[in-house]
Amino acid sequence: xxxxxxxxVEYQSHYRQFYPEISSCFSSCCSLHGAxxxxxxxxxxxxxxxxxxxxxxxASMIKIQCPHLxxxxxxxxxxxxxxxxxxxxxxxxxxxxxYNKKRKGKPCFQLSATFIGKFFVDAKLFPGCTNPKDFFQKxxxxxxxxxxxxxxxxxxxxxxxxxxLLFLKKLSLGYAIGAPATFNAVKDGKKLFKKxxxxxxxxxxxxxxxxxxxxxGEITLGNGVLTRIIVIRRINRQKKDGKWQKNIYYYAVAxxxxxxxxxxxRFYHKRQCIEAGFRELKNHCSLERLPFQGLxxxxxxxxxxxxxxxxxxxxxxxxxxxxxxxxxxKTFMRRILQKGLYLGESEKxxxxxxxxxxxxxxxxxxxxxxxxTAMNAC
Numbered sequence: 329x330x331x332x333x334x335x336x337v338e339y340q341s342h343y344r345q346f347y348p349e350i351s352s353c354f355s356s357c358c359s360l361h362g363a364x365x366x367x368x369x370x371x372x373x374x375x376x377x378x379x380x381x382x383x384x385x386x387a388s389m390i391k392i393q394c395p396h397l398x399x400x401x402x403x404x405x406x407x408x409x410x411x412x413x414x415x416x417x418x419x420x421x422x423x424x425x426x427y428n429k430k431r432k433g434k435p436c437f438q439l440s441a442t443f444i445g446k447f448f449v450d451a452k453l454f455p456g457c458t459n460p461k462d463f464f465q466k467x468x469x470x471x472x473x474x475x476x477x478x479x480x481x482x483x484x485x486x487x488x489x490x491x492x493l494l495f496l497k498k499l500s501l502g503y504a505i506g507a508p509a510t511f512n513a514v515k516d517g518k519k520l521f522k523k524x525x526x527x528x529x530x531x532x533x534x535x536x537x538x539x540x541x542x543x544x545g546e547i548t549l550g551n552g553v554l555t556r557i558i559v560i561r562r563i564n565r566q567k568k569d570g571k572w573q574k575n576i577y578y579y580a581v582a583x584x585x586x587x588x589x590x591x592x593x594r595f596y597h598k599r600q601c602i603e604a605g606f607r608e609l610k611n612h613c614s615l616e617r618l619p620f621q622g623l624x625x626x627x628x629x630x631x632x633x634x635x636x637x638x639x640x641x642x643x644x645x646x647x648x649x650x651x652x653x654x655x656x657x658k659t660f661m662r663r664i665l666q667k668g669l670y671l672g673e674s675e676k677x678x679x680x681x682x683x684x685x686x687x688x689x690x691x692x693x694x695x696x697x698x699x700x701t702a703m704n705a706c
């Protein structure tokens with residue numbers, strides 16, 4: 329099944345012109361349905377089912393094609409986070425005022441997603457007034473039901489509740505979750521940190537420049553929940569109006585991993601990979617305007633965008649050298665394809681002779697021709 333965005337009358341007329349020829353060509357090896365039949369089947373399937381089926385297809389594709397890109401240091405780590413999508417219209421289903429201070433009073437949506445390795449493996453769209461912590465347990469269950477053998481879960485302080493910690497303990501999963509400053513254990517840890525800092529105690533570990541960490545050990549939070557907490561003090565210095573200003577931030581991380589305080593701090597901050605994934609979705613896949621009126625339809629549209637990201641990352645892993653694995657899709661198309669390829673007189677794609685990536689593009693074209701030959705043989 330191939331999904332493609334269809335826009336404009338010109339493409340539709342082109343489709344009607346060449347559909348009989350395409351149908352006669354492929355009818356011997358597979359069934360080919362026209363737009364009317366496809367729309368009829370989609371009409372019988374609810375949007376939530378369609379979104380879940382697309383997620384299943386993507387999970388199967390990742391596990392078959394690039395299973396090595398799911399592991400981080402030998403273990404499969406699932407990053408769960410939420411981002412706010414501002415709505416261009418308050419009339420859309422689910423467009424409600426949310427919790428984001430930057431978009432206070434404006435209609436928005438909450439997009440909760442799970443990121444493993446280099447892929448978004450699951451996503452769910454909610455109204456803007458939804459609290460993301462209510463979906464945490466369902467997000468973990470969905471990832472496990474997709475067939476991913478997750479061992480550790482990472483999340484920020486929005487998901488830190490006693491119920492979520494008990495849930496992870498029942499599943500025997502490791503975790504590293506940000507601890508809110510409202511917890512009494514975090515408040516007491518902050519006071520203890522200041523006492524140890526005045527005494528210049530050896531219990532404070534300096535993990536990086538301006539970062540100091542004391543390990544509070546296992547602490548009882550409530551209802552008999554035991555968890556290990558580290559308190560982190562970060563000092564940022566910046567120059568403003570010719571004078572240096574010092575800003576001090578305190579936050580905490582709860583975890584049950586057998587790591588040192590410095591290693592737990594660095595492991596927790598590796599969850600920035602999902603933040604980079606959200607930025608790529610917003611900047612390169614145009615999520616600033618959701619096109620449909622219904623909430624489930626917009627969710628399916630976002631999952632199609634995620635599927636396109638996944639296909640490109642699989643293409644990078646299988647077809648490109650390691651030096652180009654960090655390129656984003658738009659950058660790859662603009663810097664390499666647009667500048668390195670052109671359409672010849674016989675309407676055949678050719679490589680520009682003075683292109684910086686001539687060898688790479690010729691290699692890609694050769695691989696493509698071999699794949700076409702193999703498909704024709706089948």
